[in-house]
Amino acid sequence: MLAPTEGELAILRVLWSDGPATxxxxxxxxxKTSDKPVGYTTxxxxxxxxxxxxxxxxxxxARSHVYSAVAGQEHTQRGLLRRFVDSTFGGxxxxxxxxxxxxGxxxxxxxxxxxxLIESLEKEDHHD
Amino acid sequence: MLAPTEGELAILRVLWSDGPATxxxxxxxxxKTSDKPVGYTTxxxxxxxxxxxxxxxxxxxARSHVYSAVAGQEHTQRGLLRRFVDSTFGGxxxxxxxxxxxxGxxxxxxxxxxxxLIESLEKEDHHD
DNA sequence: AAATATATACGAAGGATTTCGTAGTTGCAA
DNA sequence: TTGCAACTACGAAATCCTTCGTATATATTT
Known part of the structure; x- marks a missing residue:
């Protein structure tokens, strides 16, 4: 799965939070959310x-097409995080x-x- | 301060780890590090x-110019992190x-x- | 001294992303 | 039905980033 660009991510975030939308x-x-206006055709x-x-x-x-995100938010965040950690924090x-x-x-x-969260993760470790 | 691009970040990482360099x-x-070769003039x-x-x-x-990073690694990472958290995790x-x-x-x-780390941060909190 | 290697400078191409105008279509209201 | 509003499709410009070729200058080697 391709990683979304910044603009694509902004759209995905709407679809994740609101569900399928036109x-x-x-x-x-x-x-409503962003600082600078975005044209409709953009x-x-x-x-x-x-x-x-x-x-x-x-x-x-229908005449107005309805779009929905294919990948889940969590999955996408994980992919973007991996890439970011690699490029910025050497992995x-x-x-x-x-x-x-x-x-601070x-x-x-x-x-x-x-x-x-960490304590619950540590507990998981001990279980296995 | 402008955020570095991916390519610029790769260069900064060399300068941070090796110090000023040609x-x-x-x-x-x-x-030596990367997967695909990069041309000298690039x-x-x-x-x-x-x-x-x-x-x-x-x-x-000197004839061979010597470059050094202006911003520290930590400062730059913080800036990139802020931007990433905003775009991907809503801040x-x-x-x-x-x-x-x-x-896992x-x-x-x-x-x-x-x-x-968290415990030391919590201790700091109580101090003030 | 001449040839070779190594530097910088810089224009320009290529690709990716974003933005927008315009054309054409469809639904709805006057 | 005529006209206005809203929609899709699409070409193309604008911008950003990366890559590379070439011109030119300077050192180094033979």
């Missing part, structure tokens, strides 16, 4: 290309996490949540 | 553009970390190291 719906959403073209690439499915039975997930948590930007709640 | 040295390093051009952008300093006193560092640690790819040692 170009109009996606474009409205992007313009979004249309991108979504058509995404359909060609197999990133989205397209239901053309070290630990370095990435250290950098993400360091610098993480709140106590975030830290606690991550600690809980 | 185009020749960087290009050799890239060709590296040269990229490094010239990086100098124009202010990503690297250039000492032109949630926690989601990023959960995704990085989930999926993290070893017990990695988890332990990250847990230690």
């Amino acid at each position: 170009v109009r719906a996606v474009n409205d959403r992007l313009n 979004t249309l073209k991108l979504m058509q290309l995404m359909a060609d690439k197999g990133l989205v499915d397209r239901d053309t039975s 070290s997930r630990t370095q990435l996490v250290l950098r993400a948590l360091g610098g 930007e993480a709140s106590a709640e975030e830290l606690a949540e991550i600690k809980r | 185009v020749r040295a960087v290009n050799d390093r890239l060709n 590296t040269l051009k990229l490094m010239q553009l990086m100098a124009d952008k202010g990503l690297v300093d250039r000492d032109t006193s 949630s560092r926690t989601q990023l970390v959960l995704r990085a640690l989930g999926g 790819e993290a070893s017990a040692e990695e988890l332990a190291e990250i847990k230690r």
Whole structure:
């Protein structure tokens, strides 16, 4: 599966959060969320290309086509994360996490949540 | 400060690990490390553009110019991380970390190291 | 000194991504 | 039915990034 570009990812995020949607719906959403306006045909073209690439499915039975994401958000995030870790942290997930948590930007709640996750992962390890 | 592209980042990683270096040295390093060969003038051009952008300093006193990274690795990683978290995880560092640690790819040692970091961060919190 | 190797500079091509205008079609309302 | 609104299709420009060829200058070797 091809990795989505930045623009494609913005569209996928709408489809993941809202479910299957028309170009109009996606474009409205992007313009509500984003800083700078996106033209309708720009979004249309991108979504058509995404359909060609197999990133989205397209239901053309109605006049307004309905698009839906093919790959799940989690799967896609994992792929993008792997690539990012490779290019920026030499493949070290630990370095990435250290950098993400360091610098005083993480709140106590975030830290606690991550600690809980780690402890549950450690428990899993012992089970097997 | 502008974010480096993929190609620029590959060069910066050489400069960070080896210190100030000539185009020749960087290009050799890239060709030793990477999978596919990179032409000398390709590296040269990229490094010239990086100098124009202010990503690297250039000492032109000798015939072979010596380049050095302007921004530190940590600072640059933080910037790239912020951008990545925004585009891929909607700005949630926690989601990023959960995704990085989930999926059974993290070893017990990695988890332990990250847990230690979190605990030291939590201690810092209580100090203030 | 001449030939060879190595440097920088730079234009330009190629590919990927994004953006937009315009043409043509279909549904709906006056 | 006529006209307006909304949709798809598509070509093409604009931008960014990468790659490379070539011109030119400078060192090094023979």
